[in-house]
Amino acid sequence: MYNKIKDSTILVTGGAGFIGSYVVEELLLSKPKKIIIIDNLIRGSFDNIASFIENPLVEFIEGDIRNKVLLEQSIAKSDYVFHMAALRINSCAANPSEGFEVMLKATFDIAELCVKHKIKKVIYSSSASVYGLAQHFPTPESDNPYNNQTFYGGAKLWGEQLFRSFHFMYNLDYVALRYFNVYGVRMDTDGKYTEVMIRWLDCIRDQKSPLIFGDGNDTMDFVYVKDVAKANIAALVSDISDETFNVGNCEETSLRELLETLLKVNGSSLKPEFKEANSINPVSRRLADISAAKTKLSFEPSITLEEGLSELSRWYFEKNNLKKVDHDTYR
Numbered sequence: 001m002y003n004k005i006k007d008s009t010i011l012v013t014g015g016a017g018f019i020g021s022y023v024v025e026e027l028l029l030s031k032p033k034k035i036i037i038i039d040n041l042i043r044g045s046f047d048n049i050a051s052f053i054e055n056p057l058v059e060f061i062e063g064d065i066r067n068k069v070l071l072e073q074s075i076a077k078s079d080y081v082f083h084m085a086a087l088r089i090n091s092c093a094a095n096p097s098e099g100f101e102v103m104l105k106a107t108f109d110i111a112e113l114c115v116k117h118k119i120k121k122v123i124y125s126s127s128a129s130v131y132g133l134a135q136h137f138p139t140p141e142s143d144n145p146y147n148n149q150t151f152y153g154g155a156k157l158w159g160e161q162l163f164r165s166f167h168f169m170y171n172l173d174y175v176a177l178r179y180f181n182v183y184g185v186r187m188d189t190d191g192k193y194t195e196v197m198i199r200w201l202d203c204i205r206d207q208k209s210p211l212i213f214g215d216g217n218d219t220m221d222f223v224y225v226k227d228v229a230k231a232n233i234a235a236l237v238s239d240i241s242d243e244t245f246n247v248g249n250c251e252e253t254s255l256r257e258l259l260e261t262l263l264k265v266n267g268s269s270l271k272p273e274f275k276e277a278n279s280i281n282p283v284s285r286r287l288a289d290i291s292a293a294k295t296k297l298s299f300e301p302s303i304t305l306e307e308g309l310s311e312l313s314r315w316y317f318e319k320n321n322l323k324k325v326d327h328d329t330y331r
C-alpha cells in the first residue's frame with residue numbers, strides 16, 4: 001500500500017495528550033516529513049512527549065486551537081490532520097461555554113481550513129459517549145444517539161456530522177473514530193471514567209481496601225492506548241473516507257472484574273469495600289461492536305486487559321517510586 005505518512009506533513013491537535021502522544025510515536029515509525037503538534041498543555045504534558053520532543057521531525061507548538069491564525073498557519077503547511085484536542089466530558093459539563101469554543105467552534109474552524117488548504121484526510125477523535133446508554137450490545141455504529149445526555153457526547157456527534165457534511169459539500173475526506181474506554185501508560189489520573197484504575201492502584205500501594213461505588217456490575221469496554229493509536233494510523237492509510245468506526249476491545253468488563261484483574265496482576269489479596277453509589281451513572285453498559293473496523297481498517301486489538309493492566313501497574317509503581325526518591329533527595 002502507498003505510504004501516505006512518508007514525506008507528509010501531519011498536524012496533530014492535542015498531540016501532547018494521552019492518546020495523541022502515542023499517535024505521534026506511531027507516525028514517526030513511518031518517517032513523515034514533519035509532524036506539527038498544537039497543544040495548550042491544559043492536560044497534555046512534556047512528560048507525554050519526552051520520547052520525541054527532541055526529534056527534528058517534530059514541531060511542538062504550545063498553543064490553543066481557538067487561535068484561528070495559528071490553526072491556519074499549521075494547516076496550510078499540512079497534508080493530513082488528526083484532530084484530537086478536546087475537553088474532557090466533566091470539563092464540558094462544568095463549563096459548556098468553553099466546551100462550545102473548543103469542541104464546536106474550533107472544530108468548525110479546523111474543518112473549514114482543511115477544505116481551504118486541501119487537506120487530504122482528517123482523522124477525527126470521536127467517542128462512545130455519542131451513544132449514551134446504547135440500544136444494542138455489542139453496539140454497532142448504526143445505534144442511534146438519542147440516549148446521549150451529555151454536552152460532550154453531543155459535541156462529538158456534531159463534529160462527526162460536520163465532517164460528514166463537509167465531505168458531501170466539499171469532498172473533504174475524513175474518518176471518525178469512536179473510542180470506548182481507553183487506558184494505559186500515561187493515562188490521566190483524574191478523568192471521569194478510567195481514573196478508577198488509578199484510585200485502585202493508590203489503594204494497592206497504600207494497602208487499603210479499594211472502594212467500589214454501587215454493586216460493581218456496571219460494564220465498560222477497555223481498549224489499550226497503543227491499539228487506539230494503531231486504529232488512528234489504519235484510518236489514515238486506508239482509502240476509506242466518510243465513515244465512522246467504533247474502537248474498543250469488544251469485551252465487556254464489569255468494575256468487579258476490572259478490580260479482580262488489577263489485584264491479580266499486582267499479586268494483591270486486598271478485598272473491595274462496597275459503598276452506596278454517589279451518583280447515578282446513566283451509562284451502565286458499554287460493549288463495542290468492532291466488526292466494521294476489523295473488516296475495513298484491519299483493526300485488531302492486540303493487548304488483553306491483563307497485559308494492559310500489568311503494563312499500567314509497572315508504570316504507575318515506577319513513577320511513584322521515582323517521585324519518592326526525588327522527594328528524599330531534596331530533603
Ligand SMILES: NC(=O)c1ccc[n+]([C@@H]2O[C@H](COP(=O)([O-])OP(=O)(O)OC[C@H]3O[C@@H](n4cnc5c(N)ncnc54)[C@H](O)[C@@H]3O)[C@@H](O)[C@H]2O)c1
Binds near residue numbers: 038083085
Ligand atoms: N481517553 C478516552 O478514554 C477517550 C475516549 C473517547 C474519546 N476520547 C477522545 O480522544 C481524544 C484524545 O483524548 P485523550 O484521552 O488523549 O485526552 P487528553 O486530555 O489527554 O488529550 C487531549 C489534549 O488536547 C489538549 N487540548 C485541550 N484543549 C485544547 C485547546 N483548546 N487547544 C489546544 N490543545 C488543547 C490537552 O492539553 C490534551 O493534551 C479527545 O478528543 C477525546 O475526547 C478519549
